[in-house]
Amino acid sequence: MSYRLELLLGAGVILALAGSLLIGPAGLLPAESFAALLSGEGPAGLVMREIRLPRAILGALVGAALGLSGAALQGYLRNPLAEPGLIGVTGAASLGAVIALQTGLAAAFTLGLPLAALAGALAAVLLILALAGPRGAALTLILAGIAISALAGAFTALVLNLSPNPYATYEMVFWMMGSLANRSFTHVWLAAPFVVVGGAVLLSLGRSLDALALGEDAAESMGVRLSRLRLALVLGVASSVGAATAVAGGIGFVGLVVPHLLRRAVGSRPSRLLGASALGGALLVLLADIAVRLILPEKDLKLGVLMAIIGAPLFLHLVYRTRRELG
Amino acid sequence: MAEAPARVVSMNLCADQYALLLAGPGQLVSVSHVSRDTVASPYAALAAEVPVNHGGAEEIWLLRPDLVLAHEWSDTRVLAILRRLGIDVLQIPVPEAIAEIPDTVRAYGDALGQSATAELLATAFEQRLADLEFRAAALPPGKTATLYGANGYSAGMTGMAGDILRHAGLLPAGGALFAGGSVPLETLVMEAPDMIITGARYAGWSRSEALLDHPVFDALPAARRLSGPAWACGTPRVLDAVEALLAVREAS
Amino acid sequence: MTLLTLTDLTVRRGDCPVVDGVSFTLGAGEFVGLIGPNGAGKTSLLRGALGLLPHEGHSSVAELPPGPRSRHVAFLPQAREIAWPMQVADLVRLGRHPHDARAKADADAVDRALRRMGLADYAPRLATQLSGGEQARVLIARALAQETPLILADEPVAGLDPAAQIAAARVFADLAGEGHAVLASLHDLGLAARHCTRLLLMDRGRLVADGPPSEVLTPQNLRDVFGITAHFQTGPEGPIFQPLDRVRPQ
Numbered sequence: 156m157s158y159r160l161e162l163l164l165g166a167g168v169i170l171a172l173a174g175s176l177l178i179g180p181a182g183l184l185p186a187e188s189f190a191a192l193l194s195g196e197g198p199a200g201l202v203m204r205e206i207r208l209p210r211a212i213l214g215a216l217v218g219a220a221l222g223l224s225g226a227a228l229q230g231y232l233r234n235p236l237a238e239p240g241l242i243g244v245t246g247a248a249s250l251g252a253v254i255a256l257q258t259g260l261a262a263a264f265t266l267g268l269p270l271a272a273l274a275g276a277l278a279a280v281l282l283i284l285a286l287a288g289p290r291g292a293a294l295t296l297i298l299a300g301i302a303i304s305a306l307a308g309a310f311t312a313l314v315l316n317l318s319p320n321p322y323a324t325y326e327m328v329f330w331m332m333g334s335l336a337n338r339s340f341t342h343v344w345l346a347a348p349f350v351v352v353g354g355a356v357l358l359s360l361g362r363s364l365d366a367l368a369l370g371e372d373a374a375e376s377m378g379v380r381l382s383r384l385r386l387a388l389v390l391g392v393a394s395s396v397g398a399a400t401a402v403a404g405g406i407g408f409v410g411l412v413v414p415h416l417l418r419r420a421v422g423s424r425p426s427r428l429l430g431a432s433a434l435g436g437a438l439l440v441l442l443a444d445i446a447v448r449l450i451l452p453e454k455d456l457k458l459g460v461l462m463a464i465i466g467a468p469l470f471l472h473l474v475y476r477t478r479r480e481l482g
Numbered sequence: 483m484a485e486a487p488a489r490v491v492s493m494n495l496c497a498d499q500y501a502l503l504l505a506g507p508g509q510l511v512s513v514s515h516v517s518r519d520t521v522a523s524p525y526a527a528l529a530a531e532v533p534v535n536h537g538g539a540e541e542i543w544l545l546r547p548d549l550v551l552a553h554e555w556s557d558t559r560v561l562a563i564l565r566r567l568g569i570d571v572l573q574i575p576v577p578e579a580i581a582e583i584p585d586t587v588r589a590y591g592d593a594l595g596q597s598a599t600a601e602l603l604a605t606a607f608e609q610r611l612a613d614l615e616f617r618a619a620a621l622p623p624g625k626t627a628t629l630y631g632a633n634g635y636s637a638g639m640t641g642m643a644g645d646i647l648r649h650a651g652l653l654p655a656g657g658a659l660f661a662g663g664s665v666p667l668e669t670l671v672m673e674a675p676d677m678i679i680t681g682a683r684y685a686g687w688s689r690s691e692a693l694l695d696h697p698v699f700d701a702l703p704a705a706r707r708l709s710g711p712a713w714a715c716g717t718p719r720v721l722d723a724v725e726a727l728l729a730v731r732e733a734s
Numbered sequence: 735m736t737l738l739t740l741t742d743l744t745v746r747r748g749d750c751p752v753v754d755g756v757s758f759t760l761g762a763g764e765f766v767g768l769i770g771p772n773g774a775g776k777t778s779l780l781r782g783a784l785g786l787l788p789h790e791g792h793s794s795v796a797e798l799p800p801g802p803r804s805r806h807v808a809f810l811p812q813a814r815e816i817a818w819p820m821q822v823a824d825l826v827r828l829g830r831h832p833h834d835a836r837a838k839a840d841a842d843a844v845d846r847a848l849r850r851m852g853l854a855d856y857a858p859r860l861a862t863q864l865s866g867g868e869q870a871r872v873l874i875a876r877a878l879a880q881e882t883p884l885i886l887a888d889e890p891v892a893g894l895d896p897a898a899q900i901a902a903a904r905v906f907a908d909l910a911g912e913g914h915a916v917l918a919s920l921h922d923l924g925l926a927a928r929h930c931t932r933l934l935l936m937d938r939g940r941l942v943a944d945g946p947p948s949e950v951l952t953p954q955n956l957r958d959v960f961g962i963t964a965h966f967q968t969g970p971e972g973p974i975f976q977p978l979d980r981v982r983p984q
Contacts, residue, residue: 180658181668198674205698206668233817256687320686322632329689337634337667339697366831369876370815372786377831377880378804423818453658453666 160420164434168215171441175211176203178448209340214444215437216343217335217403220350220395222436223429225410227357230364230425231388235415236293236473239396240407243303244279248393248400249330250307251275253314255401257323269349273397279303280389293477332459333404335444342402353394354433356387361426368425406458408466409436415469486595487548487570493537493560495523496576496715497551500590502528503718504599511545521682524711524719539563549593577716579645580724584608587718607718611649614724618651621731628655629709630670631681632690638662642716650727652677671698679707705730735762737884737915738783738807742791745775745782752778754939755791760917762883765910767926768919769950770936771960776919777812779936780886784809795884804832808880812888812919814873816861822872823848823857829879847878850905867894874902878909885909887918891925903929927951927966927975935959947973957981 176192177185181202191199192208221239228237239245255261255271286299311330315323363384366374375381399406413435414428421427440458443465447456491512492501498517501510502525515536516522517529535541539560542550550564550571561571572593577586584604591600627647629637637643638661639654647654655675658665670678680694699706707730712722738760745753753775760766768776782789784807785796795807808829816825826847830840848854851871856864861872874890885906891899899922906916907929917934920926926933926947933950935943937959943950948968956964956977964977 179668180666181672198672201671201698201701202668205696205701206671233815259687262687318686318688320684320688320691322684322688322690323686326689337693337696341697362831366828368815368817368820368825369828369873370811370813370817372781372811372813373809373815373876375786375800376784376804376807376809376811377829378800379831380800418818422824423820424824425818453664455664 160417160431161434164431164438167438168434168441171438171445172211172215174445175214175441176207178445179207180452205339206337209343210335210338210444211441212343213338213346213403214335214441216347216350217399217406218409218436218438218440219433220354220399220436221406221409222413222432222434222439223354223357224392224396225436226414226425226428226432227360227364227388228392228410229414230360230428231367231384232287232296233367234293234296235418236297236411236470236477238408238411239276239392240405240409241304241411241470242279242283242296242300243307244276244283244392244396245400245405245407246304246307246311246331247279248272248276248397249405250311250314251397252401253311253330257314257318266345269345269398269401272401273349273393275307276397276400277389277393279307280392284385284389297474328457329404331405332457333400333406333462334447334455334457335403335440336455338402346398346402349394349398353391353396353398356391357395358429358433360384360387360391361429364425364429404457404459406440406462408459408462408470409439411473412462412466412469413439415473487593489545489547490549490551490594491535491542491545491547492517492551493535493542494551494553494556496553496717497574498523498529499525499715499717500574500587501551501594502532503603504587504590504594504596506594506596509594511547512542520711521684522711522714524714524717526711543567543569551590551593578641580611580642580649580716580720583716583718583720586716603718607721610721614649614721614728617728617732618649618724621651621728623651623653625652625677625731626655626675627652627677627679627727628659628670628673628675629679629681629713630659630665630694631709632688632693634664634667634670634693636662636665642720643713646713646720646723646727649724650731652727652731667693667696667698671702674702675704677707678702678704679709682708682710705734736760736794737762738917739794740783740792743779743782743793744790745778745787746790747778752939753782753789756936756939756941757791758934758941758944760884760915762913762915763910764931765907765916765929766918766932766934767930767947768917768934768936769921769923769926773938774936774959775939776936777888778939780809780888780917780919784886801832804880804882806882807884807886808877808882810873810877810885810887810890812892814866814869816869816873819860819862821857822853822859822861822864822875825861825872826853826875826879829876829881832880843879843881847875850878850908851875852901867898870894871898871902874905878905883914885914885916885918887916889919889921891918892921899925907931923951923964923977924975927973947975951975 177188183199192203194200195204225238229235251271251274255268261268283299287296312327363379366377366379414432417431417435421431443458443461446461489511490509492498493514495514495516498513510532512533512535513529515534518526520526550569552571552573554573564571574589577583584607587604588600591597629643636659644654654660655673657673658669659673683691712719736759741757743756744751770776781787783793826844851874853875877885891902903925910916933947935950943955951966956962961981962977963979966975
């Protein structure tokens with residue numbers, strides 16, 4: 156088996172990481188930037204090490220988490236519309252994060268923020284699986300997702316409105332659209348363990364998800380333990396999406412766009428789609444984060460804006476293709 | 483000069499301050515609800531006893547005011563209604579420089595029929611300003627400073643904030659920080675001012691304010707100071723802000 | 735060698751037993767047809783025997799842990815599900831899931847399975863773009879690639895054209911000849927009569943007949959269980975079975 160695709164994507168991620176390190180309002184030349192990154196000296200060193208490097212790393216982490224989770228959910232539900240944002244997992248993770256931040260849980264306890272977001276995501280995944288059933292029929296999946304997203308969004312807005320902080324009310328857009336602006340290594344260290352562990356769990360499910368392409372009975376008869384698979388999937392998705400959302404807000408459509416673009420290239424094998432989608436997600440979010448800095452450098456344009464502009468038309472296309480199933 | 487208005491309502495934070503300072507007993511019927519906010523309101527302590535309003539036309543009308551104090555940018559629709567109802571509405575500009583403050587004090591004093599009180603206040607202000615300018619002149623020149631608050635907002639140095647810094651013998655930082663608006667963290671780091679003055683924090687959590695917890699601040703050589711209500715609205719209390727900065731500089 | 739033993743297997747849907755105290759054993763070399771009208775419990779019997787449904791009684795296969803079981807028995811479900819547009823060769827390779835991945839052994843097994851099902855030329859094609867009958871053959875090949883001693887298949891030949899039906903039945907018979915055992919539910923009694931070494935006849939959850947085709951497809955069984963009359967004869971070209979008419983229920 157040739158891993159040319161993965162190598163290409165990996166090279167793309169490295170280039171995008173470098174690009175992400177080079178772009179910013181400080182207007183450093185590339186050579187200066189990398190010298191400052193290595194030396195860490197002076198204001199340029201601080202900009203490179205404390206501002207751009209964590210942002211780039213977080214972009215890759217968050218993108219990988221979202222791409223991988225989308226591919227895993229789609230493999231499990233055998234439905235190309237399954238995406239953490241569309242089915243409400245991101246929204247519920249946002250709610251968990253907002254509750255942790257506004258109640259002071261996040262300040263009182265280091266892991267409070269990612270764990271609360273994880274709990275929110277977990278509740279949403281469990282609810283989705285209970286509502287949509289094991290086969291994940293498109294209509295129930297999307298309807299359940301709309302309901303969960305709406306409910307989570309409403310509660311998020313309520314919690315923000317109840318906050319004594321006058322700025323909090325205006326931050327709904329961050330929790331809906333996501334942003335990597337002004338993130339630091341604190342956020343990297345908060346999210347990375349959950350994304351890495353959750354991602355490793357999801358990557359380990361590849362062969363089982365392959366077998367599931369033939370249906371649950373066939374998969375089970377081939378030795379797949381369905382209950383264990385389901386548990387691992389739920390925890391893996393909740394952990395990666397929860398942690399990613401806790402630090403970067405609700406970035407949608409990554410898990411829809413990336414697996415869709417890569418599926419043919421990996422021969423539609425869910426197992427290979429997992430790794431490729433993790434790389435592709437990292438690449439896409441890094442590129443989008445570079446784009447938001449180039450388009451409106453000083454405005455903190457939300458990542459989700461760009462993702463929705465790319466993702467929503469694709470989503471419509473997928474709905475159109477599955478309209479018979481939906482009808 | 484006309485007779486002093488009996489019932490005065492202020493519907494803006496900055497007008498509130500002058501009304502609270504100058505109004506006679508029972509003359510001030512209501513101030514805006516923000517005036518009790520200890521983070522934003524310079525004379526919040528004086529507002530504790532005065533009923534508050536939320537700036538609605540109906541609400542103001544029911545207070546039966548003789549005079550309404552508003553900001554230049556107050557809701558023009560509300561002001562138009564009040565004027566149509568025959569109420570005097572006054573919009574005295576917020577001072578943009580420390581030197582404008584004494585005349586602003588006098589203008590409010592005239593409007594409230596409290597000219598004598600205002601004159602005392604203005605004279606005391608001018609005296610204190612002269613003392614502080616003398617202290618500032620003794621400090622070594624060339625140190626730079628900037629404001630940097632929630633959302634990376636810099637108040638800009640053309641207005642009152644820059645004037646406060648200059649009166650404390652500080653040079654306003656240049657570039658985007660000087661121009662004001664939301665300034666990226668990177669730009670702040672590259673500008674490397676000697677002192678960064680950030681806003682006081684509200685209760686609860688916001689991502690906008692969490693920016694000020696970014697670890698890069700700990701790595702910056704700049705001293706960090708909190709601004710406070712004294713910086714707001716261009717009231718006589720701006721001299722508290724100046725004096726606090728001077729005290730820090732004199733101690734170091 | 736016995737490859738499957740069912741003892742008093744009962745599967746309930748709610749309170750109602752859909753498989754009711756079924757016992758039999760299946761040995762190497764047998765191609766057994768599981769027949770019975772719609773709703774007789776054939777699918778539930780197969781799924782219960784595999785342990786895919788909660789059941790009472792014993793199934794030697796269901797009692798194996800998932801790993802060893804998947805190397806002992808391959809299952810071809812009735813629903814022909816192919817979720818993603820995968821290449822035929824990749825799809826058939828899914829049958830290698832239970833085995834420790836050795837690329838060469840896997841590739842050989844996939845090759846054998848494809849050739850047995852006459853699908854060698856189909857390897858690079860997308861399974862989802864094939865006709866229903868072709869997909870059915872691909873899925874049989876997938877089960878063959880699992881290379882297990884025992885194969886359970888739920889209506890594997892439904893929807894195939896006559897040539898493909900015969901070819902598939904021959905494949906199963908050949909496997910039995912090579913020492914495997916196949917248990918397949920079938921609706922085509924003619925095919926069952928010609929190719930199976932043994933038939934199991936189910937009616938309303940119970941096993942009502944078990945034996946060679948000539949002993950199971952008796953006029954009385956056909957009338958009582960299927961409500962039909964039929965012509966059944968063993969001539970020089972082997973057994974020939976042709977349903978003739980419905981019997982009016984009394």
